[in-house]
Amino acid sequence: MTDVTAMTATQIAGLVATGAASAVEVTQAHLDRIAAVDGRVNAFLHVDTEGALAAARDVDARRAAGEELGPLAGVPVAVKDVLTTKGVPTxxxxxxxxxxRPPYDSTIVERLRAAGTVMLGKTNMDEFAMGSSTEYSAYGPSRNPWDTDRIPGGSGGGSAAALAAYEAPLAIGSDTGGSIRQPGAVTGTVGAKPTYGGTSRYGLVAFSSSLDTPGPCARTVLDAALLHAAIGGHDPRDSTSIPAPVPDVVAAAKLGATGDLSGVRLGVVTEFGGEGAEPGVTAAFNEAVDTLTKLGAEIVEISCPHFRYALPAYYLIAPSECSSNLARFDGVRFGLRTGDDGNRSLEEVMSLTREAGFGPEVKRRIMLGTYALSSGYYDAYYGQxxxxxxxxxxxxxxxxxxVDALISPTTPFVAFPLGARTSDxxxxxxxxxxxIPSNLYGGPGISVPCGLSDGLPVGLQVMAPTLADDRMYRVAAALESAVGTFTPPAL
Incomplete structure (x- = not known):
């Protein structure tokens, strides 16, 4: 059998649907790949071997019985360890x-199971999704398959690294300020943040409730669209879920893959032109803009004057919400409990538990948020x-x-060396x-590889209006059709 780990999710699904490969064979191949390379990548925190093979056997049985399967049936998927999984460590x-081990599945995981995908395990991440490099994980950093001395982005670096290392063809991430798109950019993969409320947050361990958005990660735009379609849609268990159907992102990706962007107007954000992006990133982005023009898109400059204030606004809003959300981790109801020797008060046990259980970045953001919400400062900081x-x-x-959509580099720089920024x-x-601006607005954004700088991937970001997720898939797929996909050196 051809090496299925090198295939796209679409190709794998085709093999399983026709019986050219069984879901068990596909799953075992990816489990073998994880065993072979994850010691160098550290993409996974937990590999659910038994659960994955059981799910694969179920898909094979359903296919043998003549049951009509979904478009991703039998395809392995890695899940960021921010989503609850029944009986599987979170x-x-x-x-x-x-x-x-949670007693219930998140809605996203429920929908993955219903779609017939095979969950391989849970991927590494910055603690509570707070970070941009996966170096703030309590279980050691993930590494970028392009260069294992460099970061794979964050907070969802484990999901992106698993894709780039061919350990999984699909993955789930969550995006609060760029945690799907930025890892996608620096690993040469595709990462999409849906419209806020377009994917359910039920069972997503909250960091910043008005910003957190689960979404798809893949190696191609079409694969990401298929995963988006599988997990998206209204969920009555999430009070912020939008009671509207998912736009036809799959059709949009297929339309974009024809390479025709005639009639599409794209805006280049003026304020992102001089924000300290590395020369190689700027060069790759400018080449991609020229490519989009050749595909028929009209490019115009668009000024978004308040984007320059997005970073400071985010680092008041997100920590404020995190200081509230993380108050539930008190050593009483679940999780770690430290210092309970029978001689300490409940307050002392809570304090000792949090001191031992939270890492430095989480503590930093809790303190920032608590200060911003405190009496006398709420209006001056959080309110502003x-x-x-x-x-x-x-x-x-x-x-x-x-314009129909906005475009920019996804991140100002390529993957930086491990340890290069942790002290600052x-x-x-x-x-x-x-x-960050897309998260504050609530609209969708996608990162698609657009080139290389010094041998490392550069991503282009497409930002679309709320509930117009299909637009970003069309543009991203068109660019992908012209520049191709990017493969890291062999591990």
Missing amino acids: TVGSKILEGW AQKVRTLITRDFTAAFER PYQMYLADLFT
Whole structure:
């Protein structure tokens, strides 16, 4: 059998549907690949071998019985460890939840199972999704398959690394400020953040409830669209879920793959032109813009003047919400419990548990958020940040009156060496400079590989209006059809 680990999800699904390969064979091949390379990549925190093979056997049995299967049946998927999985460890990259096995599946995982995908396991991440490099995981950093001395992005670096290392053809991430798109950019993979509310947050361990958005990760735009279609849609268990159907992202990806962008107007964000992007990133982006022009797109410059304030606004809003959400981790109801020797008060046990269980970046953001919400400072910090968020939304609204979508580099720099930015939080935060505005607005964004800089991948970001996720898939697929996909050196 041809090496299925090198195939796209679409190709694998075709093999399984026709019986040219069984789901068990496909799953075993990926489990073998994980065993062979993950010691160098550390993409997975938990590999569910028995569960994966059982799910694969079920797909094979259903196919043998003549049951009509979905378009991703039998395709392996890796799941970021921020989503609850019944009976399977969910740590969120933190010691405070080490060994916790949830009693229920998140909606995303439920839908993955219903689609017939095979969950391989849970992927590494920055603790509680707070980071841009996966170096803040309590279980060690993931590494970029392009260069294992470099970061794979964050917070969902494990999912992106698993894709780039051919350990899985599909993965799930979550995007609060760029945690799907930025890892996609630096690993040469595709990462899409759906419209906020377009995918369910039920069972997603919350970081920032008004920003967190689960979404698809893949090696091709069509694969990402197929995964998006499988997991998206209204969920009555999520109060922020949009009661509207998912746009036809699969049809849009297929249309884009024809390479025709005639009639599409794309805006290049002026404010992102001089924000310190590396020369190689800028060069790759400019070449991609020329390619989009050749495909028929009309390119115009668009000013979004308040985008420059997105980073500081985000680092008040997100930590404020995190300080509230993480209060539930108290050592009483679930997870780690430290210092309970019978002689300490409940408050002392809670304090000791949090001291031992939370890492330094999580503590930093909890303190930032608690300060911003404190008496006398709420209006000056959190309140003002929300006003800036409104101005950013107005920038997007005005821009989309003139263009169909906005484009920019996904991140200002290529994958940096491990340890290069951990001592300077601000330099780390700059990784999400171009992705944060979409989260504050709530609209969809996708990162698609557009070239290389010094042998490392560069991503182009497409940002679309809310509920117009199909637009970004069309543009991304068109660019992919022209520039191709990117394969890292062999591990």
